[in-house]
Amino acid sequence: MMAASQSRRALVAAELRRFGTFMLRELKPKGSVLTPFNVISGAIMLVAAVLLTIRFARGLGAITNLSQDYPWGFWIGFDVITGVAFAGGAYVLTFMVYILGQEKYHPIVRVTVLNGFLAYVFYAGALLLDLGRPWRVINPIIGNSFGVSSVLFLVAWHFMLYMMAEFVEFSPAVAEWLGWHRVRRFLAGLTLGAVIFGITLSLLHQSGLGALYLMARDKVHPLWYSEFIPILFLMSSIFAGLSMVIFEGTITHKVFRHRVGAALHASHDDIVVGLARIAAGTMFVYLFLQLLVFVHGQRWSYLGTGLGAWYLLEMVGLVALPAALFIQGYRGRDLRVIRTAAVLTLLGIVLNRLNVSVIGFKWYAPVRYVPTWMEIEVTLAVIAAELWVFRWVVNRMPVLGTAVGLVREEPSREARAGVLAA
Amino acid sequence: MDRRDLLKTMGAAAGTALVSGGLRAEQPGAEAAEPVAILVDTTKCIGCRTCEWACADAHKDAGLEFPEDVDFSVERTTSDKQWTVVNRYETEKGIIYAKKQCMHCLQPACAAACLTRAMHKTPAGPVAWNEDRCMGCRFCMVSCPFDMPKFEYHSAVPRIQKCVMCTERLAEGKNPACVENCPAGALTFGRRSELLEQARERIYAEPEKYVHQVYGEDEVGGTGWLYLASVPFGQLGFRTDLGTTPFPAYTREFLYAVPVVLTVVPPLLLAPSRASRARAAAQTEGHDEEGNA
Ligand code: SF4
Ligand code: SF4
Numbered sequence: 273m274m275a276a277s278q279s280r281r282a283l284v285a286a287e288l289r290r291f292g293t294f295m296l297r298e299l300k301p302k303g304s305v306l307t308p309f310n311v312i313s314g315a316i317m318l319v320a321a322v323l324l325t326i327r328f329a330r331g332l333g334a335i336t337n338l339s340q341d342y343p344w345g346f347w348i349g350f351d352v353i354t355g356v357a358f359a360g361g362a363y364v365l366t367f368m369v370y371i372l373g374q375e376k377y378h379p380i381v382r383v384t385v386l387n388g389f390l391a392y393v394f395y396a397g398a399l400l401l402d403l404g405r406p407w408r409v410i411n412p413i414i415g416n417s418f419g420v421s422s423v424l425f426l427v428a429w430h431f432m433l434y435m436m437a438e439f440v441e442f443s444p445a446v447a448e449w450l451g452w453h454r455v456r457r458f459l460a461g462l463t464l465g466a467v468i469f470g471i472t473l474s475l476l477h478q479s480g481l482g483a484l485y486l487m488a489r490d491k492v493h494p495l496w497y498s499e500f501i502p503i504l505f506l507m508s509s510i511f512a513g514l515s516m517v518i519f520e521g522t523i524t525h526k527v528f529r530h531r532v533g534a535a536l537h538a539s540h541d542d543i544v545v546g547l548a549r550i551a552a553g554t555m556f557v558y559l560f561l562q563l564l565v566f567v568h569g570q571r572w573s574y575l576g577t578g579l580g581a582w583y584l585l586e587m588v589g590l591v592a593l594p595a596a597l598f599i600q601g602y603r604g605r606d607l608r609v610i611r612t613a614a615v616l617t618l619l620g621i622v623l624n625r626l627n628v629s630v631i632g633f634k635w636y637a638p639v640r641y642v643p644t645w646m647e648i649e650v651t652l653a654v655i656a657a658e659l660w661v662f663r664w665v666v667n668r669m670p671v672l673g674t675a676v677g678l679v680r681e682e683p684s685r686e687a688r689a690g691v692l693a694a
Numbered sequence: 695m696d697r698r699d700l701l702k703t704m705g706a707a708a709g710t711a712l713v714s715g716g717l718r719a720e721q722p723g724a725e726a727a728e729p730v731a732i733l734v735d736t737t738k739c740i741g742c743r744t745c746e747w748a749c750a751d752a753h754k755d756a757g758l759e760f761p762e763d764v765d766f767s768v769e770r771t772t773s774d775k776q777w778t779v780v781n782r783y784e785t786e787k788g789i790i791y792a793k794k795q796c797m798h799c800l801q802p803a804c805a806a807a808c809l810t811r812a813m814h815k816t817p818a819g820p821v822a823w824n825e826d827r828c829m830g831c832r833f834c835m836v837s838c839p840f841d842m843p844k845f846e847y848h849s850a851v852p853r854i855q856k857c858v859m860c861t862e863r864l865a866e867g868k869n870p871a872c873v874e875n876c877p878a879g880a881l882t883f884g885r886r887s888e889l890l891e892q893a894r895e896r897i898y899a900e901p902e903k904y905v906h907q908v909y910g911e912d913e914v915g916g917t918g919w920l921y922l923a924s925v926p927f928g929q930l931g932f933r934t935d936l937g938t939t940p941f942p943a944y945t946r947e948f949l950y951a952v953p954v955v956l957t958v959v960p961p962l963l964l965a966p967s968r969a970s971r972a973r974a975a976a977q978t979e980g981h982d983e984e985g986n987a
Binding site: 328329330331332333334336338339340341343344367370371372373375399402403404405406408409411412418419421422423424425426428464467468469471472475476479480483484485486487488489490491499502 | 771773774803805806807808809810811812826827828829830831832833835836837839841844845846847848849850851852933935936941942944945948949952955956959960963964966967969970971973974
């Protein structure tokens with residue numbers, strides 16, 4: 273009895289030691305530290321740390337241009353609202369792969385889910401920087417004050433739940449990295465549930481971000497306000513997400529060449545071409561919806577104004593044009609054209625979200641809001657921090673096209689028993 | 695195995711349905727039976743700004759200030775230091791003064807927007823703000839049709855600032871500070887229905903003097919501040935394009951859809967996922983697993 277427990281303790285100690293050295297090794301940076309990217313992004317983050325100290329000590333007004341007329345500025349309009357649209361790729365791809373069974377896209381699911389997860393952690397997390405009283409952020413969660421009639425309440429809850437769902441979706445990669453095979457099998461068994469839950473949540477909070485503006489109906493410029501704004505936000509999050517997947521994929525493949533698995537390498541072009549086709553399809557549906565809204569809202573009269581031209585630039589130059597380019601690229605299997613289209617689409621989404629939240633918001637106000645350099649600096653730092661974490665994960669865990677097919681197999685009985693016993 | 699998946703999904707759906715179940719509920723106390731209100735007769739206002747002073751004096755604790763000298767040639771707005779301001783308007787009938795502050799809507803957009811219920815409609819009628827709950831998200835500011843909630847941008851512990859209709863004075867049985875101190879009798883405090891009666895009587899009594907409208911009677915579903923004027927309200931800096939629909943109604947459809955989506959979509963997703971897995975299983979039959987464990 274004694275001996276047994278002693279040897280077990282020794283075993284646990286050895287395990288822990290092994291785990292400790294493993295973590296220490298993994299936490300160290302791989303590759304050289306003083307690269308131009310590291311130096312620049314590190315400097316950006318340091319400056320942001322100083323700025324944020326000032327912000328938390330002296331209030332939001334110390335580093336932002338937010339005002340009584342513009343309670344939400346660049347941090348909400350770009351970091352949160354645009355960032356979450358960009359992260360839409362994860363729910364779209366998991367839908368295509370796990371629900372529709374389009375196996376072709378399986379190799380990029382993991383990296384997309386990772387990107388989505390990190391985007392939520394960092395960009396939705398940037399919300400905390402913007403909250404005046406962030407220490408109260410738990411209030412709507414712990415239940416002493418549920419503002420259940422609030423769209424923002426819904427969005428906040430869904431952000432949180434969706435982050436968890438995405439983490440579950442990604443967790444098998446973590447288990448593989450740690451070499452925890454039994455745990456991995458168990459986690460893989462959760463994937464489908466998390467995917468279904470995640471897609472449902474995404475439908476609601478992607479549209480919910482648009483619904484935030486339903487009560488600001490008299491403040492958003494009529495070219496961008498409509499009661500259909502939730503549907504437009506949802507629809508555009510599909511091709512925003514897909515364009516981001518294409519864009520990120522291009523960069524990731526250059527930077528992390530050594531980490532790309534054979535399967536992904538072989539099928540990458542096919543995947544991109546397929547994504548281009550879907551993006552184009554959803555963009556035409558979106559354009560059609562926008563046209564209906566345009567007619568329904570009788571927006572002709574605004575077209576002659578400056579903002580009218582701005583609106584046309586968004587709709588024609590940054591939706592219709594890239595949609596056409598996607599088709600051209602898809603027909604001719606021309607990746608260069610597809611990438612150009614993806615970049616234009618992303619610009620269009622940035623413009624659209626900012627038009628609703630900042631540029632077209634209180635377009636009549638005598639003093640317009642323009643972000644300070646510090647607001648932009650902090651945003652860059654958030655992006656840099658996300659990239660650092662992304663790089664750390666990709667360099668260690670099997671993300672880029674290795675070990676796919678997670679839902680295919682069920683955890684075996686022993687595995688389940690093992691988990692229960694553990 | 696399919697049963698397990700189904701259970702898992704249903705569990706997830708049920709969980710969120712619970713979380714969002716309350717979404718169906720309207721803002722509690724949104725329609726108090728007999729809310730209190732204040733009637734402003736702008737034809738009586740002399741622009742002395744005593745109400746501004748009385749407000750700042752009554753809410754020193756909230757950090758309010760009274761600016762001694764103001765330039766009447768520019769239209770001022772309320773701020774994080776002033777819950778009410780009196781403005782001067784050049785109208786077709788000469789100079790008219792109008793006091794502005796939070797309207798204490800019957801169905802306030804700010805309270806519907808607030809995710810912590812810090813901003814809330816009290817049963818008596820005033821819309822108040824609870825410091826202990828607010829997380830400073832400023833969604834109330836985005837949503838308020840009158841742009842009344844103001845935020846302390848230069849504080850590490852910022853508050854939302856707006857007229858609370860002297861809730862604490864009302865509790866002691868006193869009138870709001872501005873009403874109490876108005877030397878011209880331009881402000882009247884009372885039950886909203888009675889004030890509406892009074893307002894109509896004044897219009898009937900002097901139909902030439904007043905425009906035949908009580909601002910706030912129907913605007914955004916009715917407000918707790920009611921206004922009489924001798925010129926169309928647009929000339930006094932009031933928004934006349936807000937409509938009569940209560941603002942929370944604009945998000946109602948969306949909020950109603952939430953529990954529906956949460957319960958209907960997951961089973962809908964499960965069906966094709968099963969079908970596609972069956973298809974894949976049929977394909978890989980005999981192939982053996984391709985070493986992707
Ligand atoms: S005027 Fe604005 S702040 Fe006042 S109750 Fe109405 S919505 Fe709320
Ligand atoms: S700023 Fe405060 S009062 Fe306003 S909506 Fe947010 S939590 Fe509610």
